[in-house]
Amino acid sequence: MKQKYDVVVIGSGPGGLAAAIAAKRAGAHDVLIIERDVELGGILQQCIHNGFGVESLKRDLTGPGYAQRFINEAQALNVEVLLDSMVLEITPERHIIACGKEAGLVELDARAVVLAMGCRERTRAQIRIPGTRPAGVYTAGTAQRWVNIEGYMPGKRFVILGSGDIGMIMARRLTFEGATVERMLEIMPFITGLNRNYVQCLLDFNIPLQLSHTVKRVLGSKRVEAVEAVQVDERWQPIAGTEEIIPCDTLLLSVGLIPENELSRQMGVKIDPLTGGPYVDDGFQTGMPGVFAAGNVVHVYDLVDWVTEAGLIAGRSAAEFALGKRPHPSADEKTCRTKASENVRYVVPQRVNAEALTQRPVKLQLRVLHPIEEPVWVEARNGDDLIARQAERYARPGEMLSLDLPQKAYDAVRRAETLTVNVVRRRA
Amino acid sequence: MEQTDTLICITCPMGCSLAVVHEGQTVIQVTGNHCNRGPRYAQAELSDPRRMVATTVKVRGGSKRLLPVYTAAPFPKSRIFELLAVLRNLEVEAPVRADQVVLANALGTGIDVLASRDLS
Amino acid sequence: MRQYDVLIIGAGVIGCMIARWLSRYELRILLIEREADVGMGASSANSAIVHAGYDPPPGTLKAITNVRGNAMWDDLAGELNIPFDRRGDYVVAVGAEELPALEQLMEQGRRNGVPGMSLISGAEMLRREPNLNPLTSGALWAASGGLCDPFAVTIAAAENAVQNGVTLLTETAFEAFVPGGIQTNRGVFGCRWVINAAGLNADAVMHHAGVRPEFRITPRRGEYAVLDRAEITIRNVLFPVPSAKGKGILVTATVHGNAIVGPNAQDIDDKEDRATTAEGLDEIWRGAHKLIPALNPRHTIATFAGLRACGNARCQTTGVNYDHDFVIEIPKPGFINLGGIDSPGLTAAPAIAERVVDLLKDAGLELKPRRDWNPIRPAPPRFCNLSTAQKAELIRRDPRYGRVVCRCEMVTEGEIVAAIHSPVPARTYDALKRRTWLGTGRCLGAFDMPRVVDILARELGIPPTQVTKKGPGSEFLVRETKSWDEANTDSHSVGAYEAKV
Structure with a gap:
C-alpha cells in the first residue's frame, strides 16, 4: 500500500473495473481499487445467468464470466486492490479513510477518485407494502446472493413483485433449484424487463404473471404465510373487490434500483434528483474537482455494456485529471x-x-x-x-x-x- | 396445414415480436424481425428449441461453496431439468479456471458445461 | 424444582427494570420471557420519548410515576450507558382554537410537579422549528422531555440485572400458578414472590392468580413511519394538542437521527397483531402533515406498529375520575400485580421499579443490600461514533471491528459478535438489530442480511438454516441450494394456508 495514488476507484463492479483499467491505459501510474467484498467483480459475481456483453463484446457471457475478463485485465495492468474493505470517509481534498478486517484502518490520498459504488435495491418501505414484518420478505438481490453465492434457499414458495430483469431472472433461477414461483406481480400494465427474459424466464417455465397487480399486504407473524394481491387502476390505486390471498412463504421484491450515493453525499458531491446520482460532465467528472463517477452510481443502467463504457471514460478522465491534463469542472x-x-x-x-x-x-x-x-x-x-x-x-x-x-x-x-x-x- | 404463431425473438435485448407462418416445423414466412437472426431463431424454436443454461455446482476445497457454470452452447430446452439434475449432484475440485470443462458432452448432446469464473 | 425468592413474569422494560432494581439486594431472582429476546412486546415499538409528565391526570399513578421516573432518567442513562437526550418537548397548537388546551396542559403539568414548562408564541415556535405549519398559534415547552432508545434501556437494564446475578430465561412462558411457584413450558419454578410484568398479557396472569377478574388489557395499536435522515432532519419533539385517545400523532427526532411520525391509536382484539395497514399509514401522515406539511411520505425507510397495553383500572386516589390508571399493588401475599402499563410506562419504568421495591419492603421481604452490586453496565463500543484514531486502535485490538457489515448504519462484525456474546445474548437477527441498529437504514438490511445470518450461524454453532429473525418459526432460509431432488421438490410441500386467513 502506498500513501498516495493517482487514481483510487471505490468499488469493483463493471464500472469500477473499467475505470481502473482505463486509468492505467491512460497513463496513471498508481491505481487502487477499494472493494468491500472479499473478491472483485461486485454484483456480477452473483448474476450467474448469461446475457452479459452481447452489445459490446458481441459475446453472450455470464456475469462472473464478464467480470473475469476485466479482472484479468486489471491484474495484467498491475492495478492494486484493497479487498474486504469499506471506505468510511472521503474529504473534498480526496483524503480517503477505509477499514478492513485484515487491512486495519487505512488512510491514503488520491489525485483523482472514481466513485463506482453501484446501486442498491428499493425496499418494501419505499413502495409501502403494509402488513406484518415476518422473515421471508427479501429483495431479489439478497435472495440471489443467498442462492448463488452462499448456497442457501430463502424459501420454497415465492411471490415475486416486479417484472424487471432481476425479478424474472430470479423466477427462473428459483425454479431451477426446485422452488415454486407462485406468481409474478407487476404494477405497470406492461413487463418492465426485457422481452427475451419474459420468454426464457417466465414463459419457458409457465410462471404466471399478472400485470397491473401489486401486493396489498403481507400476512404471517413469524414467517410470511401469504400475500394479498390486488389489481390496480391506471393511477396505481387498488381496485376494491379484486383482492386475492396467495399462499407463499417468501415475497421477493424486484421494484427498482437506486444509485448508492451515501459516500458521495457525505463528501459533498451534488446529486441530481432526476437520476439519484451525481451531476457529471462528459468525462464523468462530478461537481467536485477530481472526483469522478462511473456506472450505476451515476444512474441506473439497463445493460452492463454501457456501464463498462462509462467506466472507461471516467477512468480515462480521472487519469487525465491526476496527470494535470483535465481542467476543474467549475473553472x-x-x-x-x-x-x-x-x-x-x-x-x-x-x-x-x-x-x-x-x-x-x-x-x-x-x-x-x-x-x-x-x-x-x-x-x-x-x-x-x-x-x-x-x-x-x-x-x-x-x-x-x-x-x-x-x-x-x-x-x-x-x-x-x-x-x-x-x-x-x-x-x- | 399452415399456421401463424407469434414468437418473441430472444437473440438480443431488442426482443422483436415475430409473426411466424409455418407448416409443422417448416417455417414459411417470418415478419416483424429487425435482422436476419429473427428467421433463424424462429426456425430453431419450431424444430429444436434451445436455451443457454447457467447454474451452479458444488465445489470442494475452494473459497466459495458454489461454482457458477454455463453451457458452452444453447442446450435442448426439453432436457434442461435433466441437465440440472446431473449438475446438482456434481461436485468439482478447486482450483478451477474460467471456461474449464466441468461436465463434458452433457447428456450426450455434445455440449460441454464450463466454469464461469476462476475459483481458487 | 429450582427455588427463587422473586420470579418476574415478562422481560419488557418494566420487568427488566424491576429485575435490575431488585438485583441490588441479596435475592435469588428469576426473570422469564416467552419470546426469544427481552423487550419484544409493548416495549419494542413506541415513540421512544421520555415524557415530561403534563399529560396524565393529576393524582393518578401515571402522573406520579411519570414525573418521578422522568427525574430518574439522567442517572439511569448514565449508569446503563444508554442514549438519552433531554432536549425538551413541545405541544404545538395549530389555529387559535387549540390555544386554550395548552394552558390546561400547563396547569395539569404544574399540578403533577413537572419542572421547566413555559408557553411560547406561535412566532417563536416557528422560529425554533421553521418547518412547522404556518398556522401554528403557540406551544407548550417542557424542558424535561427527552429522547431515548427503548430497546437500549430494556436490554441494558436486563444486562445489568444479569451482571448482578439475576437469572434470565427467554422462550419461557408462564402457564399457571402451582403451589409454591409457577408452571412454565420449561417446568416448574419455585418462588416466594411472583411479579406480574406480563405487559399485554398481564390480565391473563392476574386472572390466573384470581385477582381483578374485571381487568382487561385492550391492545391499542399505533403505527409509525421512520424517515430517512439523509432527506429530512427534525430537531425537536413535536406533539399535537392531545385528544381523548392519547397524545396524538407526533413528529419527533430520535436518538439515531431519523425522524419518526406516528402513532395512530386503534383498539384491536389480537394481542399479536402488529401489522401496519394502508389506512393507518394514511392516518399518521395526515396527522404528521398537520404539524409539518412539508414532510414527504416517500422518504419513509421503515414502517412498524406497536401495541400499547391499555388497561381499565380505576385510579385509587379519592376524587380522581380516571379509568386507565396503572396497577401497581399487592392484591394477595406473594404476588405483586402490575397492569395497564401503557404510556408513559417507558418513562415511568424506573419509578415503577422503585415502587415495587418499596412494596416488597413494606410486605416484609428482607432486602439486604449486596456489597458487590455494580450499577454500571458497560456499553459496548459503537464503531461509527469513534474518532479515526479510536477506530484504528479498536481494529488493532480486534480486527473484526474492521469489517463493516451494515453499511447504512456502519455496524461492524466486532459489534455484532460482541452483542451475540453479551450478558443478554442476541441470538436472532432482530435482537442484533435492536442492540447494534444494523439493518435499520435505508436498505432495510438487504446488504447485511446474508452476512449477519452467516455470523450468527458461526457464533452460535448452528447451520445458517436455523438462524431466525425473531425466534423459532422465523428462519430466514429453508435448505441448502443443492439439497433436493425431483422426488422431493418444494412444489410438493404445499401447505393449506387458506383455512387460516
Missing part, C-alpha cells in the same frame, strides 16, 4: 447544460464541454418517461436549432436510449447554454 465556462425535455426522464451527462468534441464524439444517454412503440427521433436542440438526432425503432422506459453528439457539433455546442433532449415520434 470552465464553455460547458453547456443538458436538459431532459419532451418524454425524457433524465439525461446523462448533465454538462458537456464543447472542447471534448475536439477529441471524440460525446454520447448522451437517457431514459424516456412513456413507451412509444413506433419509430422515434432522439434529438438534441439548442432552442429550435437541431444539433443532433438519431433514429430508433421504439422507446421504452426500461431501455436506455443514446444520442451521439458528433465532433462536427463543436461550434453549435460551444454556442449553446442548454441542450434540450427530446424523444418524439418520427411520423409527426
Whole structure:
C-alpha cells in the first residue's frame, strides 16, 4: 500500500473495473481499487445467468464470466486492490479513510477518485407494502446472493413483485433449484424487463404473471404465510373487490434500483434528483474537482455494456485529471447544460464541454418517461436549432436510449447554454 | 396445414415480436424481425428449441461453496431439468479456471458445461 | 424444582427494570420471557420519548410515576450507558382554537410537579422549528422531555440485572400458578414472590392468580413511519394538542437521527397483531402533515406498529375520575400485580421499579443490600461514533471491528459478535438489530442480511438454516441450494394456508 495514488476507484463492479483499467491505459501510474467484498467483480459475481456483453463484446457471457475478463485485465495492468474493505470517509481534498478486517484502518490520498459504488435495491418501505414484518420478505438481490453465492434457499414458495430483469431472472433461477414461483406481480400494465427474459424466464417455465397487480399486504407473524394481491387502476390505486390471498412463504421484491450515493453525499458531491446520482460532465467528472463517477452510481443502467463504457471514460478522465491534463469542472465556462425535455426522464451527462468534441464524439444517454412503440427521433436542440438526432425503432422506459453528439457539433455546442433532449415520434 | 404463431425473438435485448407462418416445423414466412437472426431463431424454436443454461455446482476445497457454470452452447430446452439434475449432484475440485470443462458432452448432446469464473 | 425468592413474569422494560432494581439486594431472582429476546412486546415499538409528565391526570399513578421516573432518567442513562437526550418537548397548537388546551396542559403539568414548562408564541415556535405549519398559534415547552432508545434501556437494564446475578430465561412462558411457584413450558419454578410484568398479557396472569377478574388489557395499536435522515432532519419533539385517545400523532427526532411520525391509536382484539395497514399509514401522515406539511411520505425507510397495553383500572386516589390508571399493588401475599402499563410506562419504568421495591419492603421481604452490586453496565463500543484514531486502535485490538457489515448504519462484525456474546445474548437477527441498529437504514438490511445470518450461524454453532429473525418459526432460509431432488421438490410441500386467513 502506498500513501498516495493517482487514481483510487471505490468499488469493483463493471464500472469500477473499467475505470481502473482505463486509468492505467491512460497513463496513471498508481491505481487502487477499494472493494468491500472479499473478491472483485461486485454484483456480477452473483448474476450467474448469461446475457452479459452481447452489445459490446458481441459475446453472450455470464456475469462472473464478464467480470473475469476485466479482472484479468486489471491484474495484467498491475492495478492494486484493497479487498474486504469499506471506505468510511472521503474529504473534498480526496483524503480517503477505509477499514478492513485484515487491512486495519487505512488512510491514503488520491489525485483523482472514481466513485463506482453501484446501486442498491428499493425496499418494501419505499413502495409501502403494509402488513406484518415476518422473515421471508427479501429483495431479489439478497435472495440471489443467498442462492448463488452462499448456497442457501430463502424459501420454497415465492411471490415475486416486479417484472424487471432481476425479478424474472430470479423466477427462473428459483425454479431451477426446485422452488415454486407462485406468481409474478407487476404494477405497470406492461413487463418492465426485457422481452427475451419474459420468454426464457417466465414463459419457458409457465410462471404466471399478472400485470397491473401489486401486493396489498403481507400476512404471517413469524414467517410470511401469504400475500394479498390486488389489481390496480391506471393511477396505481387498488381496485376494491379484486383482492386475492396467495399462499407463499417468501415475497421477493424486484421494484427498482437506486444509485448508492451515501459516500458521495457525505463528501459533498451534488446529486441530481432526476437520476439519484451525481451531476457529471462528459468525462464523468462530478461537481467536485477530481472526483469522478462511473456506472450505476451515476444512474441506473439497463445493460452492463454501457456501464463498462462509462467506466472507461471516467477512468480515462480521472487519469487525465491526476496527470494535470483535465481542467476543474467549475473553472470552465464553455460547458453547456443538458436538459431532459419532451418524454425524457433524465439525461446523462448533465454538462458537456464543447472542447471534448475536439477529441471524440460525446454520447448522451437517457431514459424516456412513456413507451412509444413506433419509430422515434432522439434529438438534441439548442432552442429550435437541431444539433443532433438519431433514429430508433421504439422507446421504452426500461431501455436506455443514446444520442451521439458528433465532433462536427463543436461550434453549435460551444454556442449553446442548454441542450434540450427530446424523444418524439418520427411520423409527426 | 399452415399456421401463424407469434414468437418473441430472444437473440438480443431488442426482443422483436415475430409473426411466424409455418407448416409443422417448416417455417414459411417470418415478419416483424429487425435482422436476419429473427428467421433463424424462429426456425430453431419450431424444430429444436434451445436455451443457454447457467447454474451452479458444488465445489470442494475452494473459497466459495458454489461454482457458477454455463453451457458452452444453447442446450435442448426439453432436457434442461435433466441437465440440472446431473449438475446438482456434481461436485468439482478447486482450483478451477474460467471456461474449464466441468461436465463434458452433457447428456450426450455434445455440449460441454464450463466454469464461469476462476475459483481458487 | 429450582427455588427463587422473586420470579418476574415478562422481560419488557418494566420487568427488566424491576429485575435490575431488585438485583441490588441479596435475592435469588428469576426473570422469564416467552419470546426469544427481552423487550419484544409493548416495549419494542413506541415513540421512544421520555415524557415530561403534563399529560396524565393529576393524582393518578401515571402522573406520579411519570414525573418521578422522568427525574430518574439522567442517572439511569448514565449508569446503563444508554442514549438519552433531554432536549425538551413541545405541544404545538395549530389555529387559535387549540390555544386554550395548552394552558390546561400547563396547569395539569404544574399540578403533577413537572419542572421547566413555559408557553411560547406561535412566532417563536416557528422560529425554533421553521418547518412547522404556518398556522401554528403557540406551544407548550417542557424542558424535561427527552429522547431515548427503548430497546437500549430494556436490554441494558436486563444486562445489568444479569451482571448482578439475576437469572434470565427467554422462550419461557408462564402457564399457571402451582403451589409454591409457577408452571412454565420449561417446568416448574419455585418462588416466594411472583411479579406480574406480563405487559399485554398481564390480565391473563392476574386472572390466573384470581385477582381483578374485571381487568382487561385492550391492545391499542399505533403505527409509525421512520424517515430517512439523509432527506429530512427534525430537531425537536413535536406533539399535537392531545385528544381523548392519547397524545396524538407526533413528529419527533430520535436518538439515531431519523425522524419518526406516528402513532395512530386503534383498539384491536389480537394481542399479536402488529401489522401496519394502508389506512393507518394514511392516518399518521395526515396527522404528521398537520404539524409539518412539508414532510414527504416517500422518504419513509421503515414502517412498524406497536401495541400499547391499555388497561381499565380505576385510579385509587379519592376524587380522581380516571379509568386507565396503572396497577401497581399487592392484591394477595406473594404476588405483586402490575397492569395497564401503557404510556408513559417507558418513562415511568424506573419509578415503577422503585415502587415495587418499596412494596416488597413494606410486605416484609428482607432486602439486604449486596456489597458487590455494580450499577454500571458497560456499553459496548459503537464503531461509527469513534474518532479515526479510536477506530484504528479498536481494529488493532480486534480486527473484526474492521469489517463493516451494515453499511447504512456502519455496524461492524466486532459489534455484532460482541452483542451475540453479551450478558443478554442476541441470538436472532432482530435482537442484533435492536442492540447494534444494523439493518435499520435505508436498505432495510438487504446488504447485511446474508452476512449477519452467516455470523450468527458461526457464533452460535448452528447451520445458517436455523438462524431466525425473531425466534423459532422465523428462519430466514429453508435448505441448502443443492439439497433436493425431483422426488422431493418444494412444489410438493404445499401447505393449506387458506383455512387460516
